[in-house]
Amino acid sequence: MLKYTSFTWLITYVIALLCLACNNNNGANDDTIKEKKDTIGNPAKDTGAGMVNVSVTTEDTSVLIINTDTTAFRLVPHHIVLRKGVELDLNIPAGYNISVAAEGLRRLRFLCKSPDNRLFATDLFDKSDNKKGRVYIFSGWDSTLRQYKKIHTFLDNLHNPNQVAFYTSNDSSYIYVAETGRLVYYFYHAGDTAAVGQPTVVASFPDYGLSYKYGGWHLTRSISFHQNKLYVSIGSSCNACLETEDVRATVLEMNPDGSGQKIFAAGLRNSVGLKWVNNQLWATSMGRDLIGPDKPEDLLLRIQPGTRYHWPYYYQYQQRVYPDVQLQDSAVLHQVNIPPPPPVAYAGFKAHTAPLGFDYFSQFNDVALQHAFLVALHGSTSVWRQRGNAIVKVNAGNKYTTVVDGFLTGKTEIERKGRPCDVLMNDNNSFFFTDDHNGVLYYVWKEDQQAPIHRVED
Numbered sequence: 040m041l042k043y044t045s046f047t048w049l050i051t052y053v054i055a056l057l058c059l060a061c062n063n064n065n066g067a068n069d070d071t072i073k074e075k076k077d078t079i080g081n082p083a084k085d086t087g088a089g090m091v092n093v094s095v096t097t098e099d100t101s102v103l104i105i106n107t108d109t110t111a112f113r114l115v116p117h118h119i120v121l122r123k124g125v126e127l128d129l130n131i132p133a134g135y136n137i138s139v140a141a142e143g144l145r146r147l148r149f150l151c152k153s154p155d156n157r158l159f160a161t162d163l164f165d166k167s168d169n170k171k172g173r174v175y176i177f178s179g180w181d182s183t184l185r186q187y188k189k190i191h192t193f194l195d196n197l198h199n200p201n202q203v204a205f206y207t208s209n210d211s212s213y214i215y216v217a218e219t220g221r222l223v224y225y226f227y228h229a230g231d232t233a234a235v236g237q238p239t240v241v242a243s244f245p246d247y248g249l250s251y252k253y254g255g256w257h258l259t260r261s262i263s264f265h266q267n268k269l270y271v272s273i274g275s276s277c278n279a280c281l282e283t284e285d286v287r288a289t290v291l292e293m294n295p296d297g298s299g300q301k302i303f304a305a306g307l308r309n310s311v312g313l314k315w316v317n318n319q320l321w322a323t324s325m326g327r328d329l330i331g332p333d334k335p336e337d338l339l340l341r342i343q344p345g346t347r348y349h350w351p352y353y354y355q356y357q358q359r360v361y362p363d364v365q366l367q368d369s370a371v372l373h374q375v376n377i378p379p380p381p382p383v384a385y386a387g388f389k390a391h392t393a394p395l396g397f398d399y400f401s402q403f404n405d406v407a408l409q410h411a412f413l414v415a416l417h418g419s420t421s422v423w424r425q426r427g428n429a430i431v432k433v434n435a436g437n438k439y440t441t442v443v444d445g446f447l448t449g450k451t452e453i454e455r456k457g458r459p460c461d462v463l464m465n466d467n468n469s470f471f472f473t474d475d476h477n478g479v480l481y482y483v484w485k486e487d488q489q490a491p492i493h494r495v496e497d
Contacts, residue, residue, distance in 0.1 A: 103317040106400075106411040107435045112442060125477055127456035129445040132407070137443075137483045138185035140471065141177055144478030149202040149261075149396055150463040150471055154212045155229035159193065160473065160480065161200045169258065172197035174216060176232060177480070185482050191232040198246065201259035201311070206269075206295055213295075215269070217260040220246025222271060222297070241297035244273055245284060257309045265315040269293050272322065274309040279327045279351050279366055281375055288350055290322065290342060306348035306381060307340075312414070312461075316399045323394035323414060324384075326354055330363070332424070336387035337394050339414060339433055348381045358383055358436055386412075387437045391419035392427035396461030396473075404467040405485055408432065413442060415459035415472060423450040430459050430472055443472070443483070 114130035117137050121127075131137050146163035153159055157176055164171040173195045179188030194200070199219040205227065206213045212227040216238070223238035248256035257274025264270070275288040282288060285302065290310065292303040303320075312323035320342040326335030327350065335354030342348075349355055351366040360380045370377050388394055397414040411432045418427030430443035446457035458476040465471055469484035 103319055104410045105435065106407075106409060106432075108407065109434045109438055109440065110407070111440055112407065112432075114441065114444070116445065121477060121479065123477065125456060127445055127448075129443060129481075130441075131443050131483060134486055135483055136486050137481060139479060140186045140482040141190060141480040142478065144175070144190070144480075145173075146475040147175075147460065147473045147478045147480060148200075148475055149461045150473060150480075151203050151205065152463075153205055153214070153227065153229075154207055158187075158471070159203055159214075161202055162478070163199055163201070163259075163475070166255075169219075170196065170198045172200040172218070174200055174203055174234075178232075185484070187480075193232065194234050199258045199260075202261050204262045204264055206264055208295070215241070215262055217262045217271065219258045219260060220244055222260065222262065241269075241295075242271065242291075242293060242300065244271075244286065245276065248276055259311055261311055261313040263313045263315050263320070264295075265318075265320070267294070269295050270303060270313060270315075270320065272307065272310040272313045274307075274311075275350065278329065279363070281351065281366070281369060281373060290320070292344075303344050304342045304346050304348065306346075306350050306352075306378070307342075308350035310340075311395045312397045314397065314399070321385075321397070321399075321412075323397060324348070324350075325393055326390060327351070327363075328391075330354065331390075333390050334361075335363075336390055336437070337392050338384040338388070339386040339394065339397070339412065340384045343382075346381065347378045349384075352377055353380055355384055355387055358387065386433045386435055386439065388414075388416065388431075388439065389426050391421065391424050393417035393419060394427075395459075396463075398462045398464050398470070400464050400470070402467050403464065408442075413462045413464075413470070414439070415462050417458050417460060417475075418447065418455070422447070422452050422455055425450060428455065428458060430462060446474070446476075 112132040115133045116128040116130050119127050119129055121142055129137055144162055145165060148161040148163055151159045160175045162173040174193040176191040176193050177187040181188055197218050200216055202217045204215045213224040214227040215224045221243050222241045224241060225234045225238055248258055256276055261272045271291045273286050273289050288307050289305045290303045290307060291300055293300040307324050308327060309325045310322035314321055322340050322342050324338045324340055326337055334356045336356055338355060352363055353360050354363055360383060367377055394414050395417045397412055400408050400411050403409040414431055414433055416427035416429050416431055425447060428447040429441050431439040432442050433439050448454045457474040460473045460475040462472045472481050
């Protein structure tokens, strides 16, 4: 590892702050288009992150500083007892504590904060009926027990509502809800505990696929806003095939009202995690099955516009891209042009770890996690593989460090005590993550913090 002098670190720090200032100055929204009552305008632009004082990798298109320190955390077990009778020992870094912030839910998925700083979450409910999904609001924070006293059902009877996102324009706010077959929005007012009025449909997507028995074939949709645009990930219709619908295995770009829809990037088999970080679009992606126990790797990608990524003609393993011979042969047989190899992804995870939600820990009050990507590894449906089932810090390349584990205690389904789904930094001392196996919201905080314990307002 490169050794830096104190003077070099000082120069790095100053440059980072100057770049940050430039980036933040470019963050103002200069759009002056007037909004009609039933249409949506443009949001404020994203702003950047700050400095870091650990080993870093600087990205090329913006001031994004990534913590790549590979030092392992000293994990300490914390005994958890859920109301449903499940007991587990979750291992978290020394100096941190963990609580069950909410439980008794079903397939709790992705988290999001509203403009009035309340915590929202989606719930896919039940694999036997995926049209009973819900959107929740958590409220009534107990700062002693570190848990919520109330859970409001904001929406119900939804078809696989994987994610919500908020959008504010001209003093009006909206909540977008991504279901399998459609993307809609509702007007949102501070303090709302239930959706008001009828939804406005922004876009429609393919809503069919094999049943959950065969993996569901990517029935979730993920969304992210950035600089006046809306981005939506659409998974493939199969494990490995030549798609007949261009929209499959893509990230779409469109205006907030659904107009101007186009393919932003393609070749993304199933990017369940999708997020803009400092003017860069990042996504998790799961490789296909039936190549082998260790190939292809699952990925964390920095998505570039107009790029076609790995699926279905290529796969990545150990920082190298290989042709998927079976699919390339099929393409030749059907006279389909094979695209050139894609760029190597930023990070690779072991095959079948199933990376889902993630967050970038900007301004976190711990140098070990500051400016780090934390990713929820959902774990393989084949439990015997013992892959995933953890929250990890990505160190670039094929290296990642465990931050939370203890969900999997053996090789059978009965020994799986949870499946992490999403991670959300709460403030500079704490974060949330979800478990969609037991329907639990967990809260992790730094024990020696001096700042207020919790900053999510009721």
